Amino acid sequence: MTNFIDFLLGGFSNGAVIALMALALVMVWRSTRMVNFAQVGQAMFTTYIALTIQQSTGNWLLALAVAMGAGLILGTIVFFLVIRPVKNSDTTGAIIATFGVLIALQAGAGMIWGGDPEGFLPPVSNAGLEFAGRIWPISLYDILVLAVTAALVIGLTLLFTRTSLGLSMRAAAFNPEVARLSGVRVNRMLITGWAIAGATGAVGGVLIAPVSTISPNSFDILLVFAFTAAVIGGLDSLIGAVTFGIGTGLVISLVSGYTDASNAPVVALVLLALNLLLKPDGVFSHHGSRSV
């Protein structure tokens, strides 16, 4: 039983990062109805930028802020690279183009920063906290990860529900034609969606870097977990992405704890397959209400 609780607690901060990546995938899906497989590549690239800032200034907050800014810009650039040239064809072309962007980003990062894994210093201690006479599998840094994730999720929720920009973005996602007829510049909203997704992924990258290492391919596995969480959540649900992102983190932690870490991706894919068989629309999907 102690094991179970330890494994569960150990999964939360990892789950938070998966939730952020899943959120990024969902935001792109909501704007352009496609999966951006370059999302983790973008996060990897902006994390390298953060690493450079961290190494030269030692300021973690500054590194995080620069990564977010770079994520916004990179998200916009990828939108124009991928969506514009293939605008008149179907989205399949654009999805394949995102793989191209992923490979280009990984190659580019390898050329700039080298292919060797590098460490990213955490701003606070990464050692398990001692409390009530024992060491728990949760560190001060894990708490920081959860706090930053919670702040970002709350911020995004407020943006979407309380602001005019958020309302325009939701309208553009739900019904582009009615949105345009209401005066919303839908194309701009799509770009904004990709940009915010880029910034969200960037935060996820900076948060996960200190507990793994960073190399051009180090976030690839994160894509598997984030994609699973996003699909199970229904692909267009922000709540779904967060819930199942954290859920996936917990499942990974349990599987890794009881068996072996190398089994985690397999379990994720099994969950994904089961979800597609049993509830293909996802758990938090809007499709049910749309058919009314």
Add this chain to the structure above:
Amino acid sequence: MLETVDLCVSYGAVKALNGMSLVVPRGEVTAVIGANGAGKSTLMRTLAGLVTLQSGQVLFDGVSVAGKKPEDIVRNGMALVPEGRSTIPELTIEENLRLGGLWRSKTDRGASKDLVFDLFPILGQRASMRADTLSGGERQQLAIGRALMSDPRCLLLDEPSLGLAPLIVTQILELVSRLATETNLAVLLVEQNAVTALRVATTGVVLNLGEVVKSGPAAEIASDEELRHAYLGY
């Protein structure tokens, strides 16, 4: 005032509008009637900027608006209530309305909202509920309300009677007609349901295969037996 001159629109080899000219004056309802496939919806979608016209002119208060984007056309004062489900069910009633005039100042929006709630009190009573909790007639009111939130000088209504009980249609259209007179609004109403449309309209226009067959005072069109048999099918 809205005016189209020699409007031509094609879908591939099919001519949906074939040299259509029409005038929609302010302060009254102009009804365009015709059977299925006469080009009514194409006309509306072209005016709103959703469909590209091939040739001809669209003049709005004397300025050409042909080829402009839908979002610019609505910001310029011409709002379309498209056919069918033109509200966003996932948003609340208040959000659907707010969406209609986001680019305007808060005070201007507030004034338009008061007008809409005055016109359709049910929307005010249920403002915080999701739009999919509304009945068909209420949702049509919401769609018109959303269009009114842009403070239009011209309102385009595409087949508002679709799927609604006749009594509700009459109620909604009478409200719109009163609004046109009171606020000097130009209303272009497109309908398959000719009887109801001609009852609230000042001018009637009969459309067939993309061309204007006849236009004149609505009462005159309504009583023209021959026209009715030939083009309206009743």
